[in-house]
Amino acid sequence: MGTLRQFEYLVKVAEFGSFTMAADELNVSQPSLSSQIAVLEREVGGRLLERLPRAIRLTPAGRAMIPHANAALAEARRALSAARQAVGIESGELDIATVHSATLGLLPTPLRRWHESHRGIKVRLHEYRHGDELSTAMRRGEADVAIGPTPSEWPGHVVDLGEEELVIVVASNDSLAQWQGPLALSRLAERRWVHFAAGHGLGELLDAACAKAGFSPLIALRVEQTASAPLLAAAGLGPTLVPASIIPETFDGRIFATSPATKRPLAIYHRTDSDPLTVAFSHSIANEIELMPAHVRARL
Numbered sequence: 001m002g003t004l005r006q007f008e009y010l011v012k013v014a015e016f017g018s019f020t021m022a023a024d025e026l027n028v029s030q031p032s033l034s035s036q037i038a039v040l041e042r043e044v045g046g047r048l049l050e051r052l053p054r055a056i057r058l059t060p061a062g063r064a065m066i067p068h069a070n071a072a073l074a075e076a077r078r079a080l081s082a083a084r085q086a087v088g089i090e091s092g093e094l095d096i097a098t099v100h101s102a103t104l105g106l107l108p109t110p111l112r113r114w115h116e117s118h119r120g121i122k123v124r125l126h127e128y129r130h131g132d133e134l135s136t137a138m139r140r141g142e143a144d145v146a147i148g149p150t151p152s153e154w155p156g157h158v159v160d161l162g163e164e165e166l167v168i169v170v171a172s173n174d175s176l177a178q179w180q181g182p183l184a185l186s187r188l189a190e191r192r193w194v195h196f197a198a199g200h201g202l203g204e205l206l207d208a209a210c211a212k213a214g215f216s217p218l219i220a221l222r223v224e225q226t227a228s229a230p231l232l233a234a235a236g237l238g239p240t241l242v243p244a245s246i247i248p249e250t251f252d253g254r255i256f257a258t259s260p261a262t263k264r265p266l267a268i269y270h271r272t273d274s275d276p277l278t279v280a281f282s283h284s285i286a287n288e289i290e291l292m293p294a295h296v297r298a299r300l
Helices: 004-016 019-026 030-044 060-087 100-105 108-117 131-139 201-212 228-234 276-288
Strands: 049-051 056-058 092-099 121-128 145-149 157-170 192-196 218-223 240-243 254-270
Touching (some): 004 049, 004 056, 056 060, 092 100, 092 131, 092 276, 100 108, 100 240, 108 121, 121 131, 192 240, 201 240, 201 254, 218 228, 228 240, 240 254, 254 276
Parallel strands (some): 092 121, 092 145, 192 218
Antiparallel strands (some): 049 056, 157 240, 157 254
């Protein structure tokens, strides 16, 4: 049985007549969209779309499915609306706590989709430099839900998001730029690094990773803003280590996975007695978050 997401993908491809344009509209990678359409076609037992040199058009099977796909999507929207009204999440306010890197890399697309489906909900975002600051803010009741490094102890609900990979960034003309595959941090032991300000969570991760590789990083400069680090590294000021999720899609630097891999566990967490709005938001964001964008995976 086709999923609602597969129906949505089929409808958008039919609407735009293009996999590329549909993927852009849905904010998913084209390979992911094509893969889901292929799964749906296998279930149907035949082609739903005809791939022409300059356009995509529906086959007879596709034309037969489209009205039902649209009806299923409309019914799902009505079902969600009815449920939200029943549990009181059609309107309200949410305070979300997170770390700077999550705001940059993980949350833009999930938050946009949440906003599109919950326009009556007002959202306030509280950002922190360190996972400890994040969990402290939650304990003080400064936010309804937190998204960031997994807390060491939390008395409420914790939803595991998996492990986020950190990558090395150097300039595109760096002497290591032609290296293929993961890069050992020890090869950068003599370099001066683009590091982070004292108290920044990513600075601690960088120090810990370098210590594991047997050295203490020399410092070229320290940055306060998370987004500055990969840009300055790409400009040639020194290597840095940042979450893969914050690398822009158009980026001039060279990106390497580390050997061994450098990762940190991430989670969404909130209090046990959280209201239905907080619980619904947590489930929605957990289902939407992608820890490593396709454009970064393709460059590693």
